[in-house]
Every structure is written in structure tokens, then in C-alpha cells.
């Protein structure tokens with residue numbers, strides 16, 4: 001039994017997309033920043049940092065987007081969200097480490113810094129998926145971060161051409177459309 005604790009539009013969106021890509025059945029538990037749901041005593045037992053996402057697997061909590069995406073990709077191999085060979089798998093982890101450690105905190109370090117690190121991501125991405133021809137969990141992770149930047153800071157078109165093309169390819173995926181429709185219907189209340 002899988003249970004996803006998520007808040008619309010937040011980091012948890014990547015896991016929500018992956019669950020829809022895989023077609024796994026799961027219980028969805030929407031959380032509210034405004035209501036401070038992440039600070040509730042029961043939730044802090046699952047995620048002591050008071051953040052989303054948390055995926056509860058048969059009663060056991062798993063936190064951190066990268067780890068949850070990795071778990072889902074390995075548990076549901078038929079979805080092919082992780083490449084088979086060891087070097088490509090390591091490249092996936094390399095991307096997700098970069099996304100979590102460098103892209104995610106970038107906006108808090110100022111606009112110039114954010115522009116600089118997204119320019120690195122744009123250059124590194126190239127013309128297709130993060131791993132070239134193979135669509136993977138790293139694309140889902142990257143998309144959620146760029147989706148946030150794209151819709152909040154609204155970078156001038158052409159600033160990040162590869163990220164813009166990646167964004168368009170991701171938006172065309174049914175799992176992404178489904179996730180956005182569900183999360184929009186619940187309502188976004190993203191922290192600043």
C-alpha cells in the first residue's frame with residue numbers, strides 16, 4: 001500500500017507525476033501549507049523535517065524526492081523510468097543530486113545565482129531528455145523545478161532554450177497533464 005503526502009505544486013509534484021507515469025495505485029493525501037499540516041505531530045513522525053513529499057510504503061515512511069523517485073523506478077521496472085546499465089543509472093543519480101542540491105535551493109540565493117545555475121542545467125541538458133534518448137525520473141525531477149521557475153519568474157523565452165523545449169515535451173505527457181489537473185483542482189498555495 002502506497003500513500004503519498006503532497007502539497008499541490010510543491011516538490012511532491014515530481015513524485016505525483018511518477019506515480020501516474022507508472023500507473024501505480026496509491027492513496028493521495030493532500031496537505032496544506034496554510035493550515036500548517038506539515039507541522040502536525042502525526043506528520044512529523046513520518047517526516048521529521050516537516051516537508052513534502054513523504055511516500056508511506058506499507059506503513060514505512062520514505063522522504064526526499066530523489067530517493068522516492070528511485071524507489072518507484074526500481075519497484076516498477078516496467079515503466080522504464082531508470083535505465084538498465086550502471087553508468088546510465090549513475091548519470092540519473094548525478095542529475096538528481098544536482099537538481100536537489102543546486103537547482104532546488106537556487107532561488108533563495110538570489111536571482112542572479114538562480115539564472116547562473118539554470119544556465120548550467122540548460123547547457124547540460126542538451127536537446128532531448130536528461131539521459132539523451134531515455135526518459136527517466138531525472139526528467140520528472142528537473143521538470144518540477146523548472147515548472148516552478150517558468151510559472152513564477154517567467155524567464156524571457158529563449159533564455160533557457162533546452163529547458164523550454166524539455167518543459168514543452170513534459171507538458172505533452174498524459175501523466176503530467178493528469179497531475180497538474182488534480183493539483184490545480186485542489187488549489188496551489190506555494191510558499192514564497
Ligand SMILES: N[C@@H](CCC(=O)N[C@@H](CS)C(=O)NCC(=O)O)C(=O)O
Nearest residue numbers: 010011038050051052053064065191
Ligand atoms: N529535500 C527535500 C525538500 C522538500 C521541500 O523543500 N519541500 C517543501 C515544499 S517544496 C516543503 O514541504 N516545505 C514545508 C513548508 O514550507 O512548510 C526533498 O527533495 O524532498
